Amino acid sequence: MKANTLRIGLTGVASMVVNEETTADRFDPDMVPAFATPMLVSLMDNAAHEAVKHHLPEGYVSVGTRISISHIAATPKGMKVTARATLVEIYRNRLVFEAEAFDEVEKVGEGRLERFVVNREWFMKRLEAKASVKKRGLVEQ
Secondary structure (H helix, E strand, C coil): CCCCCCCCCCEEEEEEECCCCCEHHHCCCCCCCEECHHHHHHHHHHHHHHHHHHHCCCCEEEEEEEEEEEECCCCECCCEEEEEEEEEEEECCEEEEEEEEECCCCEEEEEEEEEEEEEHHHHHHHHHHHHHHHHCCCCCC
């Protein structure tokens, strides 16, 4: 069984190259052809996930619950964006991260993220139960 080795200071990194699928104009042609804020959020969240995924007990995962970021500079297509998230607080199963993102020229984002450590099997059972409610038509539209 894998042990819980979570500790303050764990850092994760995630990167991507900006392309047609990751720019704001993908969502609406009236938007600009620059790295989309939802993609920056995703990149920072992936970095936080990477920081802790190998430090959780067997059968446990972390799930994102809160994100507060500032997207402070635009990044054009073809440029690489790298996010780094550092674990700064642990309280029971709540993990808090500080994150920054840089393109090849400058800092493009910063913020705080929160993830919770949950039992994967329990989480999947809850998810499946919710999906079955929808399939049975018990959810109002």
